[in-house]
Amino acid sequence: MWLQKMVIKNLKPYRGRVEIVFGRRYLQGKHIYVIYGDNGFGKTSLLDAIYWGLFGKRARKTQLIFNDKEIERKGAEMFVELTFYDDFSNKTYTIFRKAVKAGSIIQEKLEVIIDGESITGDVLYKQDCIEEFLIPYEISKFFFFDAEYVKTLAREQGGEIVKDSVELLLGLKAIRESIEDLTSIKGEFERQRRKYFMEENNYREIAEKLENISKKLEMYRKRRERIQRELKKKREERIELRRELAESGIEEIKKILQRRDELESKLELLKEGREEIKRKLEELCTNIHLLILKSELITAEKYLENKLKKLQREKEKLRELSFRMLFLKRLLDELKCPICGKIPLELDIRLLSEELEKLEKNNPLISKELTSIDEEYSRYYGFYSQLKQKLENIKQFSTSDVYELRIKLREINEEINRVQKDILRKDELLKNIGFSLVSSIEGKISDLQREIGELEERDKNLFEKIEELEQRKKKLERELKRFLPKKSEILELEAKIDFIDAIKMAFKDYLDEMIEKRRNDIIKSSSEIFLKLTNKKDEYRGFEFSSQSNYKFQIVCKDGSKPNMDTISYGEMEVMALSFILGLNMYSQIKAPIITDTLFGRLSPYVQENIAKVFSEMDNQIILLVLKDDRPNGKTEIELIAPFFKQNICKEFIIKRDQIKRESKIYECKILAGD
Amino acid sequence: MPWSGNKPKIYTGSKGKYEELVKDYKEHFPSYSVLFQVAAAIGILLDQKKELRRRDELVNTYSIDKDGTLELLMKIKYPDLTPEERLEELEKYAEAGIEIIYKDVNLTGRFNLKKYVEDLNI
Numbered sequence: 001m002w003l004q005k006m007v008i009k010n011l012k013p014y015r016g017r018v019e020i021v022f023g024r025r026y027l028q029g030k031h032i033y034v035i036y037g038d039n040g041f042g043k044t045s046l047l048d049a050i051y052w053g054l055f056g057k058r059a060r061k062t063q064l065i066f067n068d069k070e071i072e073r074k075g076a077e078m079f080v081e082l083t084f085y086d087d088f089s090n091k092t093y094t095i096f097r098k099a100v101k102a103g104s105i106i107q108e109k110l111e112v113i114i115d116g117e118s119i120t121g122d123v124l125y126k127q128d129c130i131e132e133f134l135i136p137y138e139i140s141k142f143f144f145f146d147a148e149y150v151k152t153l154a155r156e157q158g159g160e161i162v163k164d165s166v167e168l169l170l171g172l173k174a175i176r177e178s179i180e181d182l183t184s185i186k187g188e189f190e191r192q193r194r195k196y197f198m199e200e201n202n203y204r205e206i207a208e209k210l211e212n213i214s215k216k217l218e219m220y221r222k223r224r225e226r227i228q229r230e231l232k233k234k235r236e237e238r239i240e241l242r243r244e245l246a247e248s249g250i251e252e253i254k255k256i257l258q259r260r261d262e263l264e265s266k267l268e269l270l271k272e273g274r275e276e277i278k279r280k281l282e283e284l285c286t287n288i289h290l291l292i293l294k295s296e297l298i299t300a301e302k303y304l305e306n307k308l309k310k311l312q313r314e315k316e317k318l319r320e321l322s323f324r325m326l327f328l329k330r331l332l333d334e335l336k337c338p339i340c341g342k343i344p345l346e347l348d349i350r351l352l353s354e355e356l357e358k359l360e361k362n363n364p365l366i367s368k369e370l371t372s373i374d375e376e377y378s379r380y381y382g383f384y385s386q387l388k389q390k391l392e393n394i395k396q397f398s399t400s401d402v403y404e405l406r407i408k409l410r411e412i413n414e415e416i417n418r419v420q421k422d423i424l425r426k427d428e429l430l431k432n433i434g435f436s437l438v439s440s441i442e443g444k445i446s447d448l449q450r451e452i453g454e455l456e457e458r459d460k461n462l463f464e465k466i467e468e469l470e471q472r473k474k475k476l477e478r479e480l481k482r483f484l485p486k487k488s489e490i491l492e493l494e495a496k497i498d499f500i501d502a503i504k505m506a507f508k509d510y511l512d513e514m515i516e517k518r519r520n521d522i523i524k525s526s527s528e529i530f531l532k533l534t535n536k537k538d539e540y541r542g543f544e545f546s547s548q549s550n551y552k553f554q555i556v557c558k559d560g561s562k563p564n565m566d567t568i569s570y571g572e573m574e575v576m577a578l579s580f581i582l583g584l585n586m587y588s589q590i591k592a593p594i595i596t597d598t599l600f601g602r603l604s605p606y607v608q609e610n611i612a613k614v615f616s617e618m619d620n621q622i623i624l625l626v627l628k629d630d631r632p633n634g635k636t637e638i639e640l641i642a643p644f645f646k647q648n649i650c651k652e653f654i655i656k657r658d659q660i661k662r663e664s665k666i667y668e669c670k671i672l673a674g675d
Numbered sequence: 676m677p678w679s680g681n682k683p684k685i686y687t688g689s690k691g692k693y694e695e696l697v698k699d700y701k702e703h704f705p706s707y708s709v710l711f712q713v714a715a716a717i718g719i720l721l722d723q724k725k726e727l728r729r730r731d732e733l734v735n736t737y738s739i740d741k742d743g744t745l746e747l748l749m750k751i752k753y754p755d756l757t758p759e760e761r762l763e764e765l766e767k768y769a770e771a772g773i774e775i776i777y778k779d780v781n782l783t784g785r786f787n788l789k790k791y792v793e794d795l796n797i
Contacts, residue, residue, distance in 0.1 A: 282705055285702075285703060285704070285705055285709055286705075286708075286709055286712075286741075287742075288703070288709070288712075288713055288788070289709075289712035289713045289715065289716035289744075289745070290716075290742075290744055291788075291792045292713065292716035292717060292720055292788075292791045292792055293716045293719060293720065293744065293745075293748065294792070295720070296716075296719055296720055296748065297744070297748065300748060300751050300752075303751070304751065379754075383747065383750060383751050386743075386747050387747060387751070390742070390744050390747060393742065402788075
């Protein structure tokens with residue numbers, strides 16, 4: 001795998017876009033690239049850029065590698081673009097990781113392009129692709145490292161720090177994880193089995209409780225039945241008592257009601273009588289004026305009688321006169337008496353004629369007068385007749401009637417009041433009888449009532465207890481069902497646990513075997529490099545580590561002895577750590593670029609030379625970040641060892657710093673290779 | 676029988692007294708017609724008449740003197756007057772009569788029929 005190009009923007013001392021083109025693999029058969037820079041110019045930042053580009057914030061905190069000026073700017077962005085070529089799969093991988101400041105947070109974006117085609121999916125998926133196709137994070141520190149990591153490895157003498165990486169590299173991590181998974185599954189099965197055992201115990205306990213409750217329930221039920229029988233008996237007694245008392249009271253009530261009905265009928269009749277009297281009285285009132293006028297009418301009657309007599313007399317007088325005149329007229333006309341037929345004497349005739357003349361002269365309208373007086377008589381006679389009739393009628397309305405009626409009315413009103421009072425008394429009596437009956441009943445049955453109350457209370461308490469026990473019983477029954485012994489499940493679980501144990505054992509055996517086999521391979525290649533690097537080639541045979549010793553490094557002398565590692569010098573430990581890293585690289589299937597940062601500083605010239613020789617022999621891409629004095633013709637860290645790999649240097653770059661603008665730039669140069 | 680002639684209404688100048696008496700002595704005077712008849716009878720009995728100072732409608736003519744006694748008496752007293760004139764005379768008697776009753780009632784607190792009816796025992 002070859003890093004072809006690296007583009008960064010706004011990362012640590014680099015402002016704006018900075019591009020380093022390493023080119024295709026084995027350009028003119030050379031595989032070493034050197035990047036020079038003085039302290040603080042940005043060498044380590046390039047290592048940070050590779051880590052962040054490949055693994056994001058898992059490897060480096062984004063805000064710590066953001067250019068400190070740019071990060072203040074709203075909407076500032078930083079990115080790293082790495083382009084690798086993998087000759088094993090013959091594919092080009094471009095990783096583009098970008099960070100954009102949005103408000104107070106920094107949003108990250110990752111793009112993975114394989115042969116020009118962008119991978120779709122979420123960030124986790126893309127990250128998995130990087131670690132699967134390019135390099136896993138745990139392995140990366142054996143490829144991209146600085147002197148500091150070598151020191152740490154030396155200080156720790158291997159151990160825990162290398163365990164994961166070694167196992168991952170050996171492909172054993174997955175097996176170990178599987179064993180852990182199996183252990184976890186087995187633990188789960190064992191827990192389940194324990195639970196079943198506990199449930200079985202619970203089942204026995206619950207069954208015992210249930211039996212006790214059932215016995216108690218049976219006892220309570222029997223007791224309650226007894227109480228209910230007693231209650232029933234008492235209630236029947238109470239009903240019987242009430243019935244007897246009520247029956248004795250009913251006869252009395254019947255009598256009173258009968259009497260009351262009679263009184264009601266009487267009251268009805270009296271009211272009817274009163275209405276009749278009132279009607280008559282009203283009628284009398286309407287005619288009361290006739291009573292007042294009675295004397296006046298009698299006076300009028302007398303007046304009319306006199307009047308009629310007077311008229312009668314006048315009428316008779318006029319009739320006599322009229323008759324005399326008619327007689328005289330006929331006598332004189334016929335000259336003979338109309339009555340006896342005698343012929344009057346002449347003297348008589350003359351006298352009679354004078355008499356007629358005188359009469360006619362004095363009574364010229366006698367016939368009219370006679371008619372008028374007849375009419376008047378008739379009129380007054382009519383009045384008289386009517387008056388008589390009126391007086392006859394008035395006689396019917398004797399004033400005593402008014403008073404009699406009034407007395408009768410008063411009496412009847414009094415009678416009505418009496419009857420009404422009687423009725424009220426009867427009603428009161430009926431009510432009192434009701435009350436007296438109730439009180440007598442209450443008196444007689446109060447004892448029964450009290451007893452019934454007590455029994456009911458006991459019954460209620462028992463009922464509540466039974467209810468409660470039944471609830472508990474139901475609950476326990478439910479629980480019991482839940483805790484039914486699961487014999488078959490337990491057997492099944494035990495079979496599973498045995499099976500898992502067997503698999504685990506097989507995995508462990510395999511793991512041990514594999515570790516043993518591959519460990520020897522790694523130890524062999526690491527020891528070869530160790531012997532190339534160390535200045536004690538004649539004393540040491542190599543070094544080793546094992547899973548039993550938890551990957552702690554151990555030097556092995558030529559005679560097979562193993563010196564105490566605490567007595568080994570720190571410098572030697574660094575050589576051993578570096579040998580381990582390079583040995584692991586050589587053994588690894590992954591052929592990633594080796595990028596070292598200021599590696600040579602503390603190492604002895606002898607070791608430096610040996611490393612240079614080893615690097616020149618390796619076929620990995622090697623990028624050396626090298627300290628160089630920034631002054632013109634300033635020395636470099638690798639000045640002395642350059643001759644050993646000069647012919648393998650492909651390209652050289654130098655980091656320049658503009659201290660006014662506080663920004664670094666990278667330029668291609670020719671410092672060692674050119675000369 | 677209805678009063679002859681053509682005078683449909685009976686008038687009075689003492690409507691207030693009628694209202695008061697009918698209200699307070701319902702037992703004796705259940706209606707205006709009854710009170711008018713009694714007042715007219717007392718006026719005739721005591722031969723007292725009074726001119727109406729104002730003419731308020733009291734009752735319908737057909738509601739008084741249903742047996743015709745009053746009309747008969749007025750015919751005897753005033754044979755030469757028309758029925759309408761006789762009714763007016765009767766109104767005058769009643770006007771005097773109501774005055775007497777009102778005074779009497781205010782004086783004694785009760786209507787004393789005994790004073791006017793000869794054979795009244797109580």
